[in-house]
Amino acid sequence: MTKERVLDLANKISRVKRGSRSEITTADPEYKILAPIMTDEMAEAVLCLELKQPKSAAEVAELCGKDLATTEALLWRSAEVGAAFVNEIDGVDKYWLDIWVPGHMEMIVNNKELIAQYPELGAAFDEYGKKKGPMAAGNIPVGAGPMRVIPIERAIDGDTRSASFEEVSKYLNDNSVFSLSDCACRASREAIGEGCGHLKEDMCIQMGHAAEYYIRTGRGKPITKEQAIEVIKRAEANGLMHQIPNLDGSGKTHAICNCCGCGCFAMRLANMWRNPDMVRSNYQVQIDEANCVACGECVEACPTNALRLGKKLCKSSESKKPDFEHPFDVDWGPDKWNPEYRTNKEVVEGEGTSPCKAECPAHIGIQGYIKLAAQGRYQEALELIKKENPLPAVCGRICPRKCESDCTRGDIDDPIAIDEIKKFIAEQDLNADNRFLPTIKNRYDKPIAIIGSGPAGLSCAYFLAIEGYPVTVFEKQPVLGGMLTLGIPSYRLEKEVINAEIDVLKTLGVEFKTGVEVGKDLSLAELKELGFAAFYLAIGAQKGRMLNLEGEDATGVESGVDFLREVNLGQREQLKGDTIVIGGGNVAIDVARSAARLGADQVSIYCLESRQSMPAHESEVEEAIDEEVAIFNEWGPTRILTRDGNVTGVEFQRCLSTFDDQGRFNPTFDANQRIEVAADNVILSVGQAMDWGELLADTKMELNRNQTLIVDPTTFQSGQEEIFSGGDIVTGPNFAIDAIAQGKEGAISIHRFVQHGQSLVIGRVQRNYTSFNKQELHLSGYDRAPRQQISHADGKTSRTTFKDLRGTFTAEQVQKETERCLGCGVVVADPYMCVGCGACTMKCRFDAVSLVKNFDAEGVELKQVKKVIIKHALKRKLNITVNKPIRKIKSLLTSRS
Structure with a gap:
């Protein structure tokens, strides 16, 4: 049933009359946000209030014909729910109305009890923004919008700094009363299940009369100016930006909001309707290409997708860019909008970016850490690597080097020795005195269980610990590290290296329990009963095929x-006699080289593939040959030869092809070409499989035909909603760096899952990095500096020990090698979409990103704003009318050409 007086109030706050063309009806969000929380009797009292004109309860009682006590109660309750402002003025409580935004909408949803009881309040706030947003596009000049971005102050230090009204410190210094509340936009998003992972709690600062109101009505808690400054710093450290309510007049405001581009309703004006003029500061981003190293930190931090990675090297022919359109110049309808901006953020320009960034499964800022290493800033380089990869010392020894395989420098001579540079940088993490320990962002009381301590599990644990979660890792083996420890020989990856990087996780508070097999000693259901809020399965492929x-x-x-496994656990005795290893991958190479170290007389590898198509890494194959491991290509086993239950050899037949015309594994053989090879030991290294045990019992998780776990490809959530997974049990046997990348994505999903109202996908950076086409580049005229090489022990020496005898670059070699980098990626800016928040500048370590003052607009007081907007809108209408025929002619000429 319609609450008529509440509907009257909705129209009054909107400053329209019932019965007019623009009247508010029961279908409008202005009514919907009041209806659940207001009675008609409350509305009768509030209808006697006026916009920004304080009145006492006594004055209202006289106007509405109610006794003073009743009026006081009705007004106070209205102020509590957010339908009226209240302040003590000259010793008397006085009440008044405000506008919807910034105003009553925020006040209503910031009442914690109300938003919990009526989530439709959040939906109404959301709907109001969607109703008003299209009307505003192009019609409001810079500086006249209801909200305004204030740059991060450090971003405008120096010559560009000019006006105090664009400095957060000015507003803090102008006030003495402060409160801290939840973010109203994120509270609304959370209420409707569309949170972006940026949480609402303790994010927005109120000042002066707004702070008094928030404190008295329980919306905010009182804080000091010093505490407000700390909130500002915390927000900036977490990649957030600042905005202020902008209709109090130039240099005046009553709040500082700490916003994200994916949650804030004001920023939606820039992102969804591509109308940044309505919220922008006077500044816009500028990229110094000479200094930019395309690490991508600023790109992922930008709240409006104004920055993307592109290419720095020239291409053979410049593509013609389309004419830029602006809402001030053309009609700005749905064809110009971006309604899916919360899920379609692009990180790369259409032409692609540097291959090293794109091809790395973890998308590490490789150009960035190379440049930092070149400058001797090794600790900063390590920090940059560990933003994506918590195990750099491990990966420096076993990485498949996908970045190097496609390195642009390789088209000139040899690719950059990226992995060796990373290994040199990561050596610092092996020394407890030099380790990089990230700052823990928050403190949450939702325990997370990780099942398995391989690369995926360790990565997930690391990023969850940084986020602030208590994490426990369960490992069924007596040692930690999963296949890093049990599947890779020490001559490639010494256990001290793994343990040193695990020690960092322990320092961050991650708890490890070894010798516990979940599914046997404990079930997932029992762990849930113990209080674990979510789970990450990372048990790896630890079973041989x-x-x-x-x-x-x-x-x-x-x-x-x-x-x-037995070798790495120290449970294997010396091998005697001749050993045959069947398989052509990295595991087969590791097995063969380990067998040689255990004393086998002759070690031979037989595989289906040709020498050129062996899946094992080329350098590993060469080292095996150097250690006198014999490799026989294009042979497939037909049977194991035995006598009295003991192996005596293997029968092989010639393999003619490994894959069919469709690229599927489907080997063919010549049965007429057979050989028998004597052997005392036969080790099958033909793949790995999952050993699920009873882990999946009584769950909704499902497996693919190959026994890998079915998960969402973006969120890594399984069929059991609280269980996420990654690594080999999702992809099948793969490289550690792939598992590490999936561990981070799992941590992102788990954080969102355990927090109320957060979506697993909204506001999530998809990280679809792609490489540019190197065939379009001009690569002539570059130096021919040789690639630096590490020292290698000869095979006769290396096969006698499980110690890693490979060398590490010297500082001098690092300097020479980093100079070979072409720096082929760069950040590309769209100044129009930039709102001048400065979040990008806080991420850049190279002085490549700055803000430049391109506007000179000040805030407008509410009573003046209508006049300013009408003048601008009329000018816009004339501009569009004049430009229409010109644009039509240009369009025809372009289509004909």
């Missing part, structure tokens, strides 16, 4: 995975 060959069960035949 067999081929179901005749004789496979003979003594002396085993899987490569089991063999390496």
